[in-house]
Amino acid sequence: MPHCFDSNGNKIILEDPPIASSGEGKVSKTNCKIKGKRQLAKLYHQNTRTPERIAKLRLLTQNPAADPNAGKGHISFAWPQSLLFDHQKNIVGFLMSEIPGKNLVTICSPKLRQKNKLSIDWLFLHTVALNIASIIEAIHQYRPYQYVLGDIKLENILVNNQALPSIIDVDSFQVSAPRSRKRFHCLVGSEGFTPPELFGKDFKKEIQYPEQDYFRLGVVIYYLLFGEHPFQGIWTGQGEPPDKNQLVRQGFWPYAPQNRRFIQVSKRTIPLTILHPQLEQCFLQCFNDGHDNPSQRPKDEDWVKALEAALGELEQCDQVDSHWYSRRYGDCYWCERARDLKIDIFPEIISFNLLERFLNKKDWKQADLETKVLLLKLTKGQTKSWLNEQSIQSIEVKSLEELDRLWRKASNDHFGFSIQKQIYLQTGNQLDQYNSQNYQKFGEQVGWWDKTTN
Known part of the structure; x- marks a missing residue:
């Protein structure tokens, strides 16, 4: 069977076939456990094992950020646990804890939730959003290494049934070495999550800052609470509708200032006004004020405060147990929507x-x-x-x-x-x-x- 070795020289057996593969490497299950946690091996392809990547991997392995959920026995990020070596003692990858859970693509999509019979309501989604913001805040607070997540997207976040999220793909983070001041960049970005100021930039050279993560966090939270990308709607401008990246770049979304409002909400669009006012304001700051001035975007701690306030004012519907709505809104929006559109994205999941x-x-x-x-x-x-x-x-x-x-x-x-x-x-x-x-x-x-x- 294929194998490699950990930092202590222990033989690590790799299960075949790999469970995931990408342009930079592949991920396999292993026979290894660390602190009782089953480990996965990420092995880089030969052409991606650059000296820069290996140096970055060493730095990440030696300097993990403090996990805010360690006391709950939960792993908040799949941090590299040990380097992996081949027979010639060349670094070929790393071990990371296997983390169970559904990715955010499934959690955010009403259709996929129903297909997978997931009993998820708006209370659960608010809680997931709060926990994601808290994790990102913890990573940013690890000051010596100036971590920036960079490639935040739905596929890179897993969630368990207790609404506790885990961020994977940690090796793509931007990190700085305090002594040498060497900065290892985040080399990738994802459509719909890249902030407008980074369009056209060379990620291999561009320094990223927490402000860019704040934009990505806003997109993730919007996806969670509304089930779609914020820069989505009915195009009312001239010509063909731009693609998602161009909409983000121009700041065109349904709640943009009048001079940038070339998108309208559809009948099925969930209005921003159903949110707690503090949370609604965060979205407006993130995508309007922060479009031209990234420093105006709500910080991760601002999202945390707004989500805590919103959670404190969620009411459970007295007609449908799976409906939760903001007390500030008044009546149950989800019942209104189900009645008017014949669509209920939070149906009660009945288990036998x-x-x-x-x-x-x-x-x-x-x-x-x-x-x-x-x-x-x-x-x-x-x-x-x-x-x-x-x-x-x-x-x-x-x-x-x-x-x-x-x-x-x-x-x-x-x-x-x-x-x-x-x-x-x-x-x-x-x-x-x-x-x-x-x-x-x-x-x-x-x-x-x-x-x-x-």
Whole structure:
């Protein structure tokens, strides 16, 4: 099997095939653990193992930034843990902790959230945004090495089910060596995340500053809270609409000053006004004031304060549990949107897992109670305590079929809606008519009441 060696000379076995590959290298699972954490190996391609890259990698490995979530047992950034060497003792890459989680592409996209059955609401997304801003603040505060993230994008951030994010691709950070004053640049950027002042610049030579990260952070937070890029909408200017990079470069977004407002919101665009005012102001400062003057952009600590304020004023909807909205807005915006557009990007994700556990244990009483809870949830907020004909009609057939399947499977075809239907018809009942005597027979047959009682 392919292998290399860590800084202590230990043999590191690389699993084949790699789990990821890019123009600069490939990432593989390994047989190695450090402090109980499974390690991944990133190996650079031969043509990318430049002296500059190796020197930068040494500096990063020896000087990790303090992890703000270390006390929670969470890894906030996939920092290089150990250099990796080939048989000739040449540095070929590094080890980094394997971090579970979904990337922000999935977390931000309403379609992907529903496809993956992720129970994510606006409260969760605010919390993720706050934690990302806090992590970036911690990296910037590690002053001696003047870290700048540079290539912040959705693919480079993972999130676990506790809303704790982790930043990967740490080796692309810009870092400075305090003694030699040597600066190792961030060599890459991503479409839609590069601030306007860096367009046309040579990243191999350009010094980046935290102000550029503040722009990227603003884009990430906007993606989280609105599910789309801020510089997106209906083009109202002359000619063909510019590409995303040109829109960013010109400062064209739906809430730009009048002289730059060549994009309008669409019907489906979520308005900025649903945010807490402090958070709304951060976006306006970031993309308007900061367009011409990067120093006017909100700092990471400003985003943290605004998000803390916003989280403190989120209200849970009394109709749909998965709806959270800003108290300042008034009513539940997500209910309004679902009613007006027939689109709910925060639908309640209903899981049958608990019912399945009760059924597998043959705990019929608890399974029956859980089925009632699920049926009420499946009415999509039409009722909170009882079922009537109207609320039953609102339940999707596929959900009823799944409930029936689980009951039949666990009871060996003794219980289930379809089984009860058979008994209902066998006892002389009809689906479109009610007969009290036949219904009594049905109730006795399925054990709802004792045959000896009336």
